[in-house]
Amino acid sequence: MTLRETRRAAAVVAVLGAWLTLVGTQAGSVWRMGLGLLALLGGLILDAAQVRCPACGRWLRWDSGPRCAACGAEIPWDGENSST
């Protein structure tokens, strides 16, 4: 999975979680709110754990630029994770 695909998957999970939390809040459904918050957190954690600079390991946050803001290394958004 490329970095871009990982980021997209994490965003989908987080957005679904946020939506479920909202629906649960309006319906007064505690388990839906809990599940939604869990998914929201899970998506954010997945992003923070996987979408990192291959050179310095820093989380890329919401910056999807071509270079790492910390060390200036090129980010292989569409390349497989490899140590070439």
Ligand SMILES: [Zn+2]
């Ligand atoms: Zn870096």
